[in-house]
Amino acid sequence: MGSIVVVHGVRNWKRQVSPSVAAQSLADSWQLQLTAGYENAGLRHVEVPQITAAYYGHLINDTEAQGIDESAESLSAAEQSAVLAWLGATSLPTEPAESQSWGGLPLRQTIDLVARRRGIAAKTVSRIAVAFIPEVYRYLASPTRRAAAQQAVADSIEASGTSVLVAHSLGSIVAYETLHARPDLPIRVLITLGSPLGLPEAVFDILNPAPVGGYGARPPKIAHWTNIADSGDLVALPRRLGDRFPVDVHEEAHMAAVDFHTLSTYLSCGLTAAAIAPHCT
Template structure:
């Protein structure tokens, strides 16, 4: 059984693998990167935990649907609104987002990159790709429930101590933990999360009738949220401004380029340091920290 269930974020579609193969591959990959995180945290003597990956990307895209960033002409009105809310969360003035989407798409992305220290068109493309996947999940109830069912099946099968959600996966996991009967986990870790994005995400969440503020899911004992300083998806910050029950809400400084991948986050010592106390005996932690 896996000690950790982890839920991927955007841009993880693997069309040439079955969902089972994709999940297995992600689990192996993430165990390796989390092992690097354990070493980064000085926890060399501890075994990195086994990870069961929740793979749901195939549920959000139809066969034959074009991959890559959406063309401005193809954005739906809901995706246009999400783009605007995301940019406004970065501080963009309202006037930049005026006019038809074909006129404001490039200026909006360019403004965000200039004013946030973004690293170029790849980052903008990643943000644009997020639009369609986030809106598909939040706007199509059947797909939304199917993704949550998949996550909840893994939580039931493995009864993990730790549950990790990255990017859009933090939204899927958070909503899954709010469905009754509430799954119980000792630690919820959200990484690069857009949960607090007003109107575009937060106001569409299904979390027990909450409206003004979100909250830690009932079956979760502790909640840690981490966001890389250059992660453009994790806005607005801090998450605890909009959610009660976030025990730790920190910024990490790791990646000048690769700033929004699960691998980057799992290789970070801060993530390992948050997870390890829930999985290792106290004497094991002490031994590792002393270098014995």
């Protein structure tokens, strides 16, 4: 049976269990979702690869993280700045009057403007900001957490021996930096799902290694890189990573009206199964 390592994104911290139990719990649920993806891709007779979960949620969170307050105004000043950078990439104004005031709008008004442009509730935009930005910020702002998360991913890869890495959301940032820091790892195929790697200011401009000339470097040992984005995913920005990274294949489709950024949505999609299957036979 083939095998893959899957790197999770935000909101996967399991507070009261050991890292090994948390990783196995995630892998078990992902296995079911990927099996559904294989069925959706018409690959019912193809063996689904065994998943190893690269779990790092406990390394970038603490006892005060993931609270119940879903208001973007509850975030720190630095996190709110990251939210504004994300909102700017999410829905840049096109009308002159809006363009003139975009940079000076308070956070709540900016959220309302983006929500109107995207045709979704402002509460939904705020909830996504609170779920996504704090963990991304904690990872990128702390060298200690950054190194620990990368080590967890490297350990999972070494334990599995696989050459295929699937990384979702924040996990694509951790995976990208890990593969650059550890070119000795056996990964040759990278599949990114709902990736914010190209997000200006909040992510792209502070990656390690730093982009050169507005372009991110390909991890040195990667022979094939596929990026998949839900066309409505507010986190996968810009969706076409090929504009900023040497991606070989970009796939984009409408997958879900509500759960457009969840890993379960991506794993259950036939596009993901079709990207994985040729490398796990």
